[in-house]
Amino acid sequence: MLIIASDHGGLELKEALKGYLHKRQVAFRDLGTNGSESVDYPDFGEKVAQAVSLGQAEGGILICGTGIGMSIVANKFPGVRAALVHDEFTARMAKEHNNANVLVLGGRVDASAQGVEMVAAWLDAEFSGGRHQRRLDKIAELEKTIICAGKI
Numbered sequence: 580m581l582i583i584a585s586d587h588g589g590l591e592l593k594e595a596l597k598g599y600l601h602k603r604q605v606a607f608r609d610l611g612t613n614g615s616e617s618v619d620y621p622d623f624g625e626k627v628a629q630a631v632s633l634g635q636a637e638g639g640i641l642i643c644g645t646g647i648g649m650s651i652v653a654n655k656f657p658g659v660r661a662a663l664v665h666d667e668f669t670a671r672m673a674k675e676h677n678n679a680n681v682l683v684l685g686g687r688v689d690a691s692a693q694g695v696e697m698v699a700a701w702l703d704a705e706f707s708g709g710r711h712q713r714r715l716d717k718i719a720e721l722e723k724t725i726i727c728a729g730k731i
């Protein structure tokens with residue numbers, strides 16, 4: 580199951596993507612926002628990233644105005660690999676090379692049709708493994724050690 584959420588800046592694109600997920604028969608939960616009033620993207624990014632981090636969802640889609648705030652929030656969560664993508668190519672690469680489990684889009688950047696193309700590319704792609712797995716393993720190791728090792 581996927582989880583999708585946005586702030587007000589991503590609401591319109593979120594609704595368009597939900598239509599696509601319905602058509603494609605992808606199971607998903609929408610965790611808001613549901614109205615056009617201004618909300619804070621960390622509140623919605625947290626919900627999706629936490630569910631993915633805890634293994635309660637296979638993946639997530641997050642949308643704010645630019646996608647930047649949501650990607651900053653989501654990547655704070657262990658095991659979350661959130662990718663802010665801009666076209667079909669980066670959406671496909673996000674899965675093939677980075678095994679991104681959260682796709683991030685910008686509602687004020689991407690038209691609905693582009694957003695759908697990017698979600699489709701991400702869902703259709705497969706992680707390539709091999710040397711890319713080695714790199715993800717290094718990221719996972721950094722998550723465990725970066726603070727304790729006094730590197731920062």
Ligand code: RB5
Binds near residue numbers: 646
């Ligand atoms: C909200 O105005 C806007 O700052 C937010 O949607 C997002 O673009 C933040 O990164």
